[in-house]
Structure formats: C-alpha cells, structure tokens
Amino acid sequence: MLSSPDRFRVSYFCDLCAVRDWGLATLATLQITSFPSQVRVEEFLSISGTSQDLAGQPLTLVIDNQFQMGAGAVPSNGLWSFRFRFTSPGSRSLVILAQDQQGNGVRSQTIAITVVNATPPPLQITALPAQVRISENFTFRGIAQGLDNRPLTLIVDDQYRFTLGNIPVGGNWGAQFRLTSPGNRKLVVSATNSQGTALNSPAVNLLVTDTPLPQIAINTFPAQVAVRQEFVISGTASGLAGQPVTLTIDNQFKTTAGMVAANGTWQSVFQFLQPGMRRLTASVENLANPVISNTVTITVAGVSPRLLITPPDQPIYAETEFELAGEARNFADGEQLVIQADRKYILGRPIVQNQRWRSQLFFYQPGQRLIEVIASDQEKAQIELTIQATPSSLQIFPRSIWSSTTTSEGIPDLLNPKRITLHHTVIALLPTTATQAQEIQRMRQILDIHLNSSGYSDIGYHYIIMPSGRIYEGRNSRKRGAHDLVNDGVGVAVDGDFQGSLRIGAQQYEAVVGLCTLLCKRLGISDPVTPVSTITADFGTRSLARILGHRDRVITACPGTLADRLAGIRQEVKQRLS
Numbered sequence: 001m002l003s004s005p006d007r008f009r010v011s012y013f014c015d016l017c018a019v020r021d022w023g024l025a026t027l028a029t030l031q032i033t034s035f036p037s038q039v040r041v042e043e044f045l046s047i048s049g050t051s052q053d054l055a056g057q058p059l060t061l062v063i064d065n066q067f068q069m070g071a072g073a074v075p076s077n078g079l080w081s082f083r084f085r086f087t088s089p090g091s092r093s094l095v096i097l098a099q100d101q102q103g104n105g106v107r108s109q110t111i112a113i114t115v116v117n118a119t120p121p122p123l124q125i126t127a128l129p130a131q132v133r134i135s136e137n138f139t140f141r142g143i144a145q146g147l148d149n150r151p152l153t154l155i156v157d158d159q160y161r162f163t164l165g166n167i168p169v170g171g172n173w174g175a176q177f178r179l180t181s182p183g184n185r186k187l188v189v190s191a192t193n194s195q196g197t198a199l200n201s202p203a204v205n206l207l208v209t210d211t212p213l214p215q216i217a218i219n220t221f222p223a224q225v226a227v228r229q230e231f232v233i234s235g236t237a238s239g240l241a242g243q244p245v246t247l248t249i250d251n252q253f254k255t256t257a258g259m260v261a262a263n264g265t266w267q268s269v270f271q272f273l274q275p276g277m278r279r280l281t282a283s284v285e286n287l288a289n290p291v292i293s294n295t296v297t298i299t300v301a302g303v304s305p306r307l308l309i310t311p312p313d314q315p316i317y318a319e320t321e322f323e324l325a326g327e328a329r330n331f332a333d334g335e336q337l338v339i340q341a342d343r344k345y346i347l348g349r350p351i352v353q354n355q356r357w358r359s360q361l362f363f364y365q366p367g368q369r370l371i372e373v374i375a376s377d378q379e380k381a382q383i384e385l386t387i388q389a390t391p392s393s394l395q396i397f398p399r400s401i402w403s404s405t406t407t408s409e410g411i412p413d414l415l416n417p418k419r420i421t422l423h424h425t426v427i428a429l430l431p432t433t434a435t436q437a438q439e440i441q442r443m444r445q446i447l448d449i450h451l452n453s454s455g456y457s458d459i460g461y462h463y464i465i466m467p468s469g470r471i472y473e474g475r476n477s478r479k480r481g482a483h484d485l486v487n488d489g490v491g492v493a494v495d496g497d498f499q500g501s502l503r504i505g506a507q508q509y510e511a512v513v514g515l516c517t518l519l520c521k522r523l524g525i526s527d528p529v530t531p532v533s534t535i536t537a538d539f540g541t542r543s544l545a546r547i548l549g550h551r552d553r554v555i556t557a558c559p560g561t562l563a564d565r566l567a568g569i570r571q572e573v574k575q576r577l578s
C-alpha cells in the first residue's frame with residue numbers, strides 16, 4: 001500500500017515548506033525607456049520606464065554599484081518615472097531594482113550617464129511633482145538669473161505654449177498648471193532676456209496618469225449599537241483589491257478589518273466593549289501614501305440589546321436558501337418577529353423558541369441587502385448581507401493549457417477512489433485578480449518543485465485551485481497521485497500558504513465546494529460527511545469523512561487554516577449533492 005515510488009519523497013513536501021526558499025521564476029519586468037546620456041552637475045535628470053507586475057512596489061536606484069536611493073513606487077499602470085541630480089562630474093552607471101509581490105528580485109538594464117561640469121543654465125525648473133493626474137492642478141517652481149520681470153512661458157511637448165506671468169524680482173518663480181491628457185509630457189520654461197534672446201530651461205518629464213487614485217469608503221454601518229453587539233461595517237475600495245483594511249477608532253486604536261475583495265468591497269464584523277460615541281475610519285496603510293476613508297460616528301449604548309443577529313460565517317449565494325439566526329433574550333416562547341429586507345420587503349416571521357429565532361431566507365438576486373429583525377419600532381437588530389452571484393459553472397482547465405507533458409503511463413492506476421484529500425500548495429498566494437498567464441506560470445512552478453525538489457515523477461496533485469477560483473488539472477486523475485502517502489484518493493490542492501493566519505477567499509472556497517461536489521458525483525460518493533473507517537499513513541486506522549485534509553492521515557500541518565473549513569465544505573457539498 002505504501003510502496004509507491006513517491007512514498008518517502010511525499011513526506012517531505014508539505015512539512016518542510018522548502019518551496020518557500022526556492023528561486024522562483026517571476027513574470028515581473030522592469031525596463032528603463034527614457035534617460036539623458038549627458039547632464040550637468042546639479043541639473044535635474046528624469047528617468048522613466050515601464051514595468052509589469054510591479055504595481056505598488058518600491059524602486060531602488062543603484063549608482064555605480066555603490067550608492068542606493070529610493071526611487072518611489074510603481075504606479076498601478078506600471079509606468080514609473082523619477083528625478084534626481086548628480087552633485088559631482090564623472091561617468092555613472094545606473095540600474096533600478098525592485099521586488100515583485102512574492103519577493104523575487106527584478107532589475108532593469110544598466111544605463112550610463114555622463115555628468116559634466118557646467119555653469120548653471122539661466123533658467124531652470126527645480127521642483128515638480130513626480131506624477132500628476134489628468135486635470136489635477138500642480139505647482140512647479142524654478143530659478144531664473146537676469147530675467148527679473150520678464151514674462152515666463154511654459155512649453156509642453158515642444159508644441160504648446162502657455163503664459164505663466166512675469167518672473168519676480170530675485171528670480172525665484174512658481175506657477176500652477178494642469179494637463180488634460182495622459183502620458184509622459186516634456187516641460188520647458190522659456191523667457192526672453194532684455195537683449196531679445198530667448199532662453200529655454202532644460203526639459204523635465206512629468207508623468208500624467210489617467211489611473212484613478214485608490215479610494216476607500218465606509219458605506220454601511222449602524223448608527224447605534226449596544227455594548228458587545230456584533231455589527232457589520234462595510235464599504236467599497238477602488239484600486240485596492242487584496243489589500244488589508246485597517247479600522248481606526250477615535251484616531252487612537254487600530255484593528256485589522258479583512259481584505260478588499262476582488263470586486264472592490266470590504267467588510268468587517270466588529271463590536272465595542274464600552275459605551276460612548278465612537279468615530280471610525282477605514283484605511284489601507286501598507287502603501288507609500290496610505291488611503292483613508294470618510295469618518296463615521298457610531299453611538300454605543302450601554303444597555304445590551306435583547307435582539308441579536310448572528311453574522312453568517314459562510315458566503316451567501318443568490319438562488320440558494322440559507323439560514324439566518326440570532327438571539328431573542330428574555331423573549332417568551334411563541335413571540336413573533338418580523339424579518340425585513342431593505343426596509344421594504346417582509347421575508348419571514350420567525351417564532352421565538354428558547355430565546356432564539358431562526359429563519360430560512362432566499363434571494364433571487366446578488367447584491368447588498370439590509371436585513372432587520374424587528375420586534376417593535378423600538379426594538380430591532382440589523383445586519384448588512386452580501387449576496388453573491390451563483391457561480392454559473394466551474395472553470396476547470398486541462399493540463400494541456402499549462403504543460404506540453406502528460407502523466408506517465410508507468411504510474412500505477414488510481415483504483416476505485418472513494419475520498420478527496422485537500423492540501424495547500426504552501427506557496428505565497430497569487431492575487432484573486434491574477435491573470436491566467438500568472439496561474440499557468442504557477443502551475444509550471446509547482447510541477448518544477450515536484451519534479452526537481454520533491455523528486456516525484458509528475459505533479460503530485462490531481463487538481464489545483466487558484467485564488468481566482470479557476471481550477472487546473474494536475475496529474476491525470478486516472479493515475480495515483482503523490483500527495484498524502486496513502487494516495488488512494490483524489491488530491492486537490494488549494495494554491496496558497498495557509499500555515500499562518502491566511503484564510504481562504506470566497507472565490508477559492510466556492511471552487512473547492514464546486515469541485516468536491518463534482519468529484520463526489522464522479523466517484524459515487526453520496527455522503528461526504530459521515531466518517532468511515534479509513535487507513536492512514538501515520539495514525540493507523542481512523543474514522544474519517546470522505547472529504548478530508550492531508551493532516552488527517554499524515555503528521556503534517558497541511559492544509560493549514562483550510563482544515564477549519566472542512567466541516568463546512570462537507571456540509572455544503574452534501575447539500576448540493578442532495
């Protein structure tokens with residue numbers, strides 16, 4: 001039973017986490033596309049370029065392999081630029097470094113710039129923002145010598161001329177301007193001296209971007225809650241998918257509030273322990289410029305409420321019935337409550353029993369719903385629910401999409417499989433917005449690890465589920481896998497490293513449930529919940545459900561926090577099978 005050639009090699013895979021330390025391929029690129037070959041000492045110098053998969057990452061400029069300086073962060077459109085100046089003459093080599101989200105190093109090509117000694121130009125732009133948005137007013141400044149009271153002209157892209165007013169006495173000029181189309185714009189200021197000679201400043205580049213700045217907002221929150229009452233605070237965030245949200249209370253206390261979902265929403269369940277007025281803001285802080293929301297005020301009442309709603313711990317889907325329940329403290333058995341949606345539609349009239357209420361609810365359409373449980377005008381509880389669209393179908397991609405290889409016919413057949421083992425890949429999570437090209441790269445990375453470090457004869461898992469919810473076929477499902485030592489079932493791996501506090505996202509979770517449901521149908525598993533006597537590698541014979549985790553059969557941490565969701569996955573699969 002354990003004579004598979006993969007027997008010993010498998011045992012090292014999930015426990016050692018060696019995959020973390022491998023030099024992994026990256027799709028990120030960094031290219032310098034514009035720079036001057038020669039500048040004067042103290043002259044402003046603009047360097048700009050392109051990048052891929054580095055949005056938000058800091059850039060480091062390395063001069064002559066010796067000096068390093070920060071060069072700003074890559075904007076979301078990947079087009080970066082920055083300026084600086086040299087303080088001494090000579091020949092300089094420059095290279096720009098960055099790291100992608102997974103920590104892989106990326107470097108640009110090396111460029112050479114000659115710095116020459118020269119008298120400063122009579123007219124210069126000395127201060128300009130690195131980057132502006134379309135139609136955003138920006139201020140820029142400069143110096144002029146011998147040009148007091150002369151009119152100053154701005155020349156954009158060698159074509160458009162704008163009058164900026166007269167140069168003040170002393171020569172320190174400043175102006176405000178706005179640009180109305182995106183791109184890398186060339187700015188020159190010009191003035192005519194008293195002899196009638198036109199003098200131009202050296203050109204500087206300004207990146208004008210049409211990418212909206214990231215934003216976060218609090219949209220839904222209760223005006224009043226009771227001490228220790230759980231409530232939902234939620235909102236929207238643009239340009240911040242996958243970023244952690246921080247809630248700040250009274251400008252003093254900070255707490256984490258989940259992640260911005262791929263659809264640009266975030267939500268958090270929260271409670272206060274003390275009465276009073278509380279001011280809350282939401283923010284995303286691990287950015288060069290933190291993004292902060294509107295401020296909302298919530299009154300926390302000292303009296304604990306009698307009516308409570310338990311926030312659902314599973315995603316809610318349109319066209320799928322679910323149970324909403326809560327407490328009705330000190331209500332008599334038989335008292336009737338009303339459940340109302342969006343202050344309009346009555347959804348149910350639950351009857352209190354044992355100081356609790358419960359109601360089966362059903363929504364036809366996805367979206368946000370304000371749900372209230374009402375005993376009287378004065379006594380109600382509310383919660384905001386997010387109803388998700390029902391996934392139309394599973395997206396399962398064949399192995400041929402990511403590999404030209406196939407599973408060797410020499411691997412033994414998988415005979416009469418009757419269980420599904422869940423794993424995590426122990427590789428840092430891709431974003432839910434990852435492209436399929438990135439996911440294909442990830443599949444090749446997993447195959448490479450399994451072939452060259454784990455020593456398997458093929459990728460170990462039968463299916464891999466990406467954070468986007470897309471599913472990729474791994475080892476041919478007719479062949480025994482290399483994933484839980486016994487290898488008598490189907491191995492399904494969820495991409496990501498769930499050893500820490502990371503929790504599975506909604507799309508990936510839905511794909512796990514969908515794939516397990518499909519596999520149960522294929523394998524003839526009608527009951528994924530009830531434990532049955534099961535052979536394990538490290539624990540003898542155990543009573544285990546037919547959907548199980550790697551750790552149920554082998555001494556390993558795999559699949560990390562996903563193990564906490566197994567009971568819910570089994571229940572949901574069972575429900576979908578019935």
Ligand SMILES: [Zn+2]
Nearest residue numbers: 014423550558
């Ligand atoms: Zn595992």
